[in-house]
Amino acid sequence: MTSRVIQWATGGVGRAAIEHVVRHPDLELVGCWVHGPEKSGLDAGELAGMPAPLGVTATNDVAEILATDADCVLYAPLLPNADEVAAILRSGKNVVTPVGWFWTKDPALAAAAIEGGVSLHGTGIDPGGVTDHHPLFFAGLSSAVTFVRGEEYSDIRTYGAPDVVRYFMGFGGSPEEARSGSLLKLLSGGFEQSVQMCLDGLGFAETEIRRSHEIAVATGPIEGPAGTIRPGEVAAQRFAWEAFVGSDKVVRVAVNWFMGDENLDPPWTFGPAGERYEVEVHGDPGCSVVISGWTSSDVESGLRRNPGVVATAAHCVNSIPYVCAAAPGFVTFLDLPVVTGRAHPRLGR
Template structure:
């Protein structure tokens, strides 16, 4: 059994704990929390269930001293110094918040991996996964690839994080405030890495990555996790990252985040296809895939347990055995073998 620590217990962190508990090769042995209120509580209590016998702590030194094989690092904002300390303590790190495709600027973390004899792997759903690994897997069915697109269409009313929606993502304010929010910069850190992974793996020529940010406002009241959005307040956003070779877009990554479809200014909506993820490959032959199931069927369901958040956590947790078996260093999705989930316990073989 591989011994796992969960770092942070937000939506992804809680789902990751559930995934660790369900995985036949993993054992939860520790949990780091930032909150004084959560410190000292049984992790099962934090999840709203029965005790698990693992007590959460906000003592970093206690976590670093634990005998553990891996840490699922899932805070809202990544901290490279925290990650370096975890790596140097001899624990592999899997995270959905960065380091999807390493570059020279990650040299200090690469050194920390060597010092600890471990691996750092960034993966999740978007970025990491649908924006790089999945398009590359599908590209194996085509030759002479000319264009790759990964695009998300999601209803943000199902995202129960009002502080993040307002303060970080810029919803509920004015368009000017949304343009000045940190969201584009935060997102670009991950999505640019995904674009670079696709460019390099497919062998495209040197490309320039261009970004754009479109904003839509409410035309009438919209119920949301922020409360009621009024006319003129930001209720829809689209971010795009285009990798351009010459004058041709060869890789496009986009996210469309809307507070539903009613009372939005003209031009905003999911279209007949509804919420979804799309992956498109232009080549010989073309490929077009629509992914469903990673968005909830209703706002209420999403507020209870958002499947996109669960998928993000599962991708991290299912990667752990492969990361622990990998060579030392920062490993991207193209450096690991095929990562798979595990059968439900009722259907699993007995070894």
């Protein structure tokens, strides 16, 4: 049974999601919401950089989108808006999103989902994958688990969103601005849900969650998507969320975002493993997993098509048929069967 999908927002994740929906045999793109009037009226295929139009016209009219006959909205703006999501749910459309609601009990959104007879599912790769799905999956091959970790090491020079990098993420600003900004709080909304999913899924006792934010500055000029970062400006950041049972650290989720690993003070590096994602479990037996392929081999290719952004979109798209089949309400990773991809169209049934 084909699910009809609306793509909400056409940033990096949204553009990749349109490609994935078109290639998925169980999905049909029927709508596209865009933020700015300059994109309204354009074909969704054009916005996604596809070779041919798709016959789906983008609009910035929310009422038009809410009135569109669809089964699911892939909601991928830069920042989440609970009122928007509630309106989508009440209109009878499931929501899959990488921007929040991975592990939550928001009563207003729960009521909106029940009213619309649909579900809300938060997913992605970080948060929503490496930081919760994967630690829990690999912990399933252990017993007596004492610690799990999901961590990202990425070169932000490959992220082609200059305004986001400079004004939202704080690269190229002063350390004081980065420390006093809202990024840690905004990120915590998602990453602390990942921590809580690991805690609840594994059955750890009552815990304390601690946040940390470290900054490295440039020691020489660094070229990136937000222009030149000058000596003394923010060139690398580490964010971590760690849960403790007493003095025992039981969960760690973290991101390490560098503008390369040269000309940094402190002299942080990616190490010999390079850019990567890591998952670790301490138990009987324990394991350590390094994931490559979701980071770019070089800056130029990453700016053309960032694999981490594409993977985030793919996991959202692949979740849609399962979410559409789920009972109304919040649907988490732990509620769904194994979410998998589909064969390339030229190899499928």
